[in-house]
Amino acid sequence: MIIQVTRFAAVCALGAVLAACGAPDSPPAPRKERPAPAGAAPSRPPTLAPGPTGLTPVFKNGPRTRDKTVALTFDADMTADQGPRAAAGEHFDNPRLIATLRRFKVPSTVFMTGRWADEYPKEARSIGRDPLFEVANHSYSHYAFTEDCYGLPTVPENRMRADVERAYASFRKAGVPRAMPYFRFPGGCYDQRALRTLSAAGVTAVQWDVVSGDAFATDADAVAQQVLDGVRPGSVVVMHCTRSAAPATEQALRTIVPELRKRGFRFVKVSELIGTAAPLR
DSSP: OOOEEEEETTEEEEEOOOOOOOOOOOOOOOOOOOOOOTTOOOOOOOOBOOOTTOOOOEEOOOOOOSSOEEEEEEEEOOOTTOHHHHHTTOOOOOHHHHHHHHHHTOOEEEEEOHHHHHHOHHHHHHHHTOTTEEEEEOOSSOOBSSSSSTTOOBOOGGGHHHHHHHHHHHHHHHTOSOOOSEEOOGGGBOOHHHHHHGGGGTOEEEOOSEEOOOTTOOOHHHHHHHHHHHOOTTEEEEEEOOGGGOSSHHHHHHHHHHHHHHTTOEEOOHHHHHHTSSSBO
16 A cells, blocks of 8 residues: 655645556666765765754755756565565565666665565665665655554654664565664654654654656556656656556656756756755754
C-alpha cells in the first residue's frame, strides 16, 4: 500500500504517488553529473536544525536558484503485514527501475522501509553500497504516524521512535553501510505530535513539492508529463520503486531524465539539496 499525503497540524494536502517498471531500452548517453572531489573523506550528512519549539525539522524543497538541481526520490514500501503476499509471489521490489537509474547515471535517494530491507537484503545492500544512491528511512512497518492516513494501521505514539530505529537496524543487518538521517513519514502524514516525538531521533523529515502521480498508474506518459510540468529548481520529486503497485515509473523515467537534462537540470541526492538549505544542524 503506497499512498502519499502531507499532513501538518491536522491539515492534509493530498498527493497520490507510486512507481513502476518496464523493460529498459538503450537510453541516450547521459550528461555527466558534477563529481565529488577526488579523495574527499565522507562527512556527516547535513540535517536541518530544529525549529524554535524543538520539533523535528521538515524539508520540502531546495532553494529556487539558477543552479537548476532536482532530487528524484523513490519510496521502497512494504508494510509489516505483507510477508504472506511476498511469499505468494508478489514483488515489492523493482530491480529494473534501479537498473535504469544506474544506466542513466541518476543520483537518487531511496526511502526504504525496514520491512523491505528484511525482505530484499541483497537489493538493499546493493543500493546502499552504490555511491549513486543514498538510503533514507521510511519507517520499519509503513504504519501511519497520525490517525486517518489512507486507512494505514497506526503506530502508537510510544512506539514511533522505536519504529524508526528498528528500520535503521534492518538496514545495518542487510549491509547498508551509511543510511542517512532523513525520514519520510508513511503516507506523508504527520502532525505536531509526531514531529515532537521524533525530535530525539535527530532526523530531518523529508517531504516533496512534486507529486509524480505514479501510484498504481499504468500510463507512463501521464506520469512523465506530471513530473515535467511540476519540476522547478530545487524540487524534490516523490516516486516509488514497488513493482506490484507501480507498473509505469521505470518507463516514465526514460522520458523524464533526458527531458530534464535537456532543460538544464542537474540530478542530485536529497543530501545535496539539504546541504544548500539553512539553518543547518
